[in-house]
Each structure stands twice: as C-alpha cells, then as structure tokens.
Amino acid sequence: MKEQVQGRTCLKHLPLAGVAVACTLAIVSEAHAQSSVTLYGIIDEGVNYTSNVQTSPGNGHNLFNLSSGILSGSRWGLRGVEDVGGGMKAVFVLESGFDVNNGRMGQGSLEFGRQAYVGLATNFGTITLGRQYDPVVDYVHALMPSAMFSGSIGAHPADVDNLNNANRVNNAIKYRTVTLNGWSAEGLYSFGGVPGSVGANQIWSMGVGYSSGPLNIGAGYLNARNPNASFFGTAVGATAASNNFGSSPVINGYASAQTEQIIGAGATYAIGRATLGAIYSNTKFKNLSGTASILNPAGASGTATFNSAELDFQYQLTPALSVGAAYSYTKNSGAHDASYHQGALAANYAVSKRTDFYLISVLQHASGTDSTGHAARASLNGLTPSSSNQQAAVRFAVRHKF
Known part of the structure; x- marks a missing residue:
C-alpha cells in the first residue's frame, strides 16, 4: 500500500524511521521543485594607470592605483523564485555593490544599491516593484561596448546617457512582456513621493528589444523630473540642495535642470567570429535655472543637449581570447x-x-566649453577629471563570477 505526502509517494511497509526519512526527502524535493534561492556575485579587481589626473587647478599627475568593478561592477546578490500556482511565480532580487579594496558598499553606500525588488511573473509578463534598472538600461546597456569589453571607463563621458547604468530608479513599478517572436517590451513608472504633487520627481520610461540569431536590437526612452533629486540623488547623504551629478565637468553644471530626457538605441550583428555594433543616444537637460548657484555654477539657461554616437568591433580569436x-x-x-x-x-x-583576465585602454580628447563654463577638460567616466583636454587610462584586471 502507498500513501501520498505533498504529491510524493511514501511506502507504508518501510520501518517507521524509514517512512519519516522518505517522506521528509519527498517534501523537500517537492519544495525545491517549486521554489529556489540563488546566491550569486562578481568580483572585478585590477590595477589602473590614469594620465593627467588633476590634483589642483592647472596641475595634473599620472596615477597608479587599485580599482574595483570596471568591466563588471563587483557585487553579490540573492535571486529567488517560488511557484505559487495558476501559472504564476513570485520573484525577488536583492543585489548589493561593493568596493573590493575597502569593503565599502557601492551605489552611494546603499545596502542594496544595485537592485532591490519583488514581483510576480505570469504567462502574460512580469511586474516588479522596488529599486530597479530602467528599460533604456535593460534594452540598450547590454549592447554597449562598455558592457561587453571597454568597461565603465569606456562609457560615454560622465555616462551622460546612463547607458552604463550609473543610476537606478527608486520607488518603481515595472512591467515586462513575455518574449514573442524575438520581441519584448517594458514600461516603468517611479512615484515622485512629493505630497500634493503627483508629477514632481516622477520618472517614467519605456523600451523595446528584438533578438534573433545574430541580430540584437534595443531602444528606449526615459523622462526624469528634477533629476538632481529623483535620478541622481539616491546616495546616502544626498540632499536637494547639494549637487548630486558628481564631479565630472561634462555634466555637473546642469544639476538645476527641471527635466532630463534620454533616448537611446543600439544594435549588434554577429558574422562568424566577428561582431559589429552601433549605439546612438540623445540626452537633454531641460529648463536650466539660469541663476548661478551650486547646482548651476556657470548660470546656464535653456536646454543642454548631448548627442553621442559609437561604433564597435569584436573578434573571437580563440575560444578563450577575444579582442x-x-x-x-x-x-x-x-x-x-x-x-x-x-x-x-x-x-x-x-x-x-x-574566471577571466582583461586589458583595457581608453583615450579621450575634449574641446570647446563644458558645463561649468570653462575650457573642456577630458574626463573619462568614473575617474578623476584631467587637468588638460586629454586623458588616457590603462587597466589590467581579473574578474571572477560565482
């Protein structure tokens, strides 16, 4: 004779202890089939050389230093899924960035600064709530050379279009469709959280992507109200009165913008061992205050527009070596x-x-007048700006995934 326990079979003629063990294992097996929690992470650490690092106005020196998380942000995370029946699954992600050199948390010292969300996946798509990537990042970032081989130092200056995922979105609801014939789409809305004003500090974004065989395409749009607070101002200690745009002179003079708008698109196409890629973005910082302040040191007014275009080429020389x-x-x-x-x-x-080893070299040349109203200085993304209009960086590093 047999009896059913949690949908599994236990033999009655076994000794009592044997029945207990068999049934316990059956229950655990059933629970494991229905849900799982995965611990994962990346450690990216290496040596950098950076030229012309500004130490005081007009003075620059070469810098050698250890640096964490350039090709991939160093991180650890938990990812879980539970089958709740009816074709639905509960999902969650908690992901924390960190600096290998000092153990400090990343993303402005936030505990789960990379991602923190919970949601429900169905046959019609997935809806998630929390701190998340926006659809522009989800669909275009993976097509960027900075994501594939050149790292954050190879991103567009100051990551002006957020295509290297410098900023996440708080208080966000996101819906992603299922993939149909290679196509999928996303929509995101972030509540501004300002009493009496639904639109203040809100962020909304949408994106679409296509993947089939050798071709991958992605495009997206993002609109952030009061970006100094809503999009850039999520670090511990950030305030509305402080300039949260960072130290790069490429954009930190535009923190007074009432709206930031990003349009991005990209594509990659594989031909044998070679992969060709192209990226375009348009970023606008709209309605600058026109009054000189800590948020607008040059007193800029109107709209600052950035157009970025990029071409890239990859080749798999051997199964282990790519350039x-x-x-x-x-x-x-x-x-x-x-x-x-x-x-x-x-x-x-x-x-x-x-585990892999990588070598990256990046060179930037600047000209014209930057956001601070001064002669443009080179400023590789994530590094201390140059004292001149040129800057170079070389990095050799090891990356381990677990």
Missing part, C-alpha cells in the same frame, strides 16, 4: 559646445567559465 575596439563621439550643444572624441581597445582571456 574589441570602439570609437565614440559626444557633442554638447545648446547651453555649451563641448565635444569629446574617445577610443578604446580591449582584450579578454578566459581561464575558466567563471
């Missing part, structure tokens, strides 16, 4: 007229499925 090259051009117009030419070369060697 890549990229060139990008970013032009600021409207409030100022800075231009940034940037080139990157990279190589990656995988010693196993989880």
Whole structure:
C-alpha cells in the first residue's frame, strides 16, 4: 500500500524511521521543485594607470592605483523564485555593490544599491516593484561596448546617457512582456513621493528589444523630473540642495535642470567570429535655472543637449581570447559646445567559465566649453577629471563570477 505526502509517494511497509526519512526527502524535493534561492556575485579587481589626473587647478599627475568593478561592477546578490500556482511565480532580487579594496558598499553606500525588488511573473509578463534598472538600461546597456569589453571607463563621458547604468530608479513599478517572436517590451513608472504633487520627481520610461540569431536590437526612452533629486540623488547623504551629478565637468553644471530626457538605441550583428555594433543616444537637460548657484555654477539657461554616437568591433580569436575596439563621439550643444572624441581597445582571456583576465585602454580628447563654463577638460567616466583636454587610462584586471 502507498500513501501520498505533498504529491510524493511514501511506502507504508518501510520501518517507521524509514517512512519519516522518505517522506521528509519527498517534501523537500517537492519544495525545491517549486521554489529556489540563488546566491550569486562578481568580483572585478585590477590595477589602473590614469594620465593627467588633476590634483589642483592647472596641475595634473599620472596615477597608479587599485580599482574595483570596471568591466563588471563587483557585487553579490540573492535571486529567488517560488511557484505559487495558476501559472504564476513570485520573484525577488536583492543585489548589493561593493568596493573590493575597502569593503565599502557601492551605489552611494546603499545596502542594496544595485537592485532591490519583488514581483510576480505570469504567462502574460512580469511586474516588479522596488529599486530597479530602467528599460533604456535593460534594452540598450547590454549592447554597449562598455558592457561587453571597454568597461565603465569606456562609457560615454560622465555616462551622460546612463547607458552604463550609473543610476537606478527608486520607488518603481515595472512591467515586462513575455518574449514573442524575438520581441519584448517594458514600461516603468517611479512615484515622485512629493505630497500634493503627483508629477514632481516622477520618472517614467519605456523600451523595446528584438533578438534573433545574430541580430540584437534595443531602444528606449526615459523622462526624469528634477533629476538632481529623483535620478541622481539616491546616495546616502544626498540632499536637494547639494549637487548630486558628481564631479565630472561634462555634466555637473546642469544639476538645476527641471527635466532630463534620454533616448537611446543600439544594435549588434554577429558574422562568424566577428561582431559589429552601433549605439546612438540623445540626452537633454531641460529648463536650466539660469541663476548661478551650486547646482548651476556657470548660470546656464535653456536646454543642454548631448548627442553621442559609437561604433564597435569584436573578434573571437580563440575560444578563450577575444579582442574589441570602439570609437565614440559626444557633442554638447545648446547651453555649451563641448565635444569629446574617445577610443578604446580591449582584450579578454578566459581561464575558466567563471574566471577571466582583461586589458583595457581608453583615450579621450575634449574641446570647446563644458558645463561649468570653462575650457573642456577630458574626463573619462568614473575617474578623476584631467587637468588638460586629454586623458588616457590603462587597466589590467581579473574578474571572477560565482
């Protein structure tokens, strides 16, 4: 004779202890089939050389230092899924960034600064709530050379279009469709949280992507009200009165903008061992205050517009060794007229499925007038700005995934 326990079979003729063990294992097996929690992470650590690092106005020196999380942000996270029946699954992600060199939390010292959300997945799509990536990042970031081989230092200056995922979105509801014939789409809305004003500090975004065989395409749009607070101001200690745009002179003079708008699109196409790629973005900082302040040191008014275009090429020399090259051009117009030419070369060697070594070199040249109203200085993303209009960086690092 047999009896059913949690949908599993236990044999009655077994000794009592044997029945208990068999039934316990059956219950655990059933629960495991229905739900799981995965611990994962990446550790990215290496040595950087950076030229012309400004130490005081007009003075620059070469810098050698250890640096964490350039090709991939160092992180650890928990990802869970539970089958709740009726074709529905509960899902969650908690993901924390960190600096290997000092153990400090990343993303402005937030405990789960990379992602923190919970949601429900169905046959009609997935809806999630919390701190999340926006649809522009979800669909275009993966097509960026900075995500594939050139790292954050190879992103567009100051990550002006957020295509390197510098900023996440708080208080967000996101819906993603199921994939149909290679197509999928997303929509996101972030509540501003301002009493009496639904629209203040709100963020909304949408994106679409297509993937089939050798072709991958992604595009998206984001609109952030009062970006100094809603989009950039999520770090611990950030306030509405402080300039939360960071130290890069490429954009930190535009923190008074009432609205930031980003349009981004990209594509990659594989031909044998080679992969060709292209990226375009348009970023606008609208309705600058026109009054000189800590948020607007040059007293800029109107709209500052950045157009960025990038071409890249990758080649898989061997199953373990790949190389890549990229060139990008970013032009600021409207409030100022800075231009940034940037080139990157990279190589990656995988010693196993989880561990690889990489070498990245990036060179940037700037001209015109930047957001601070001064002669444009080179400013590789995430590094201390140059004392001149040129800056170069070279990085050798190891990356381990778990």
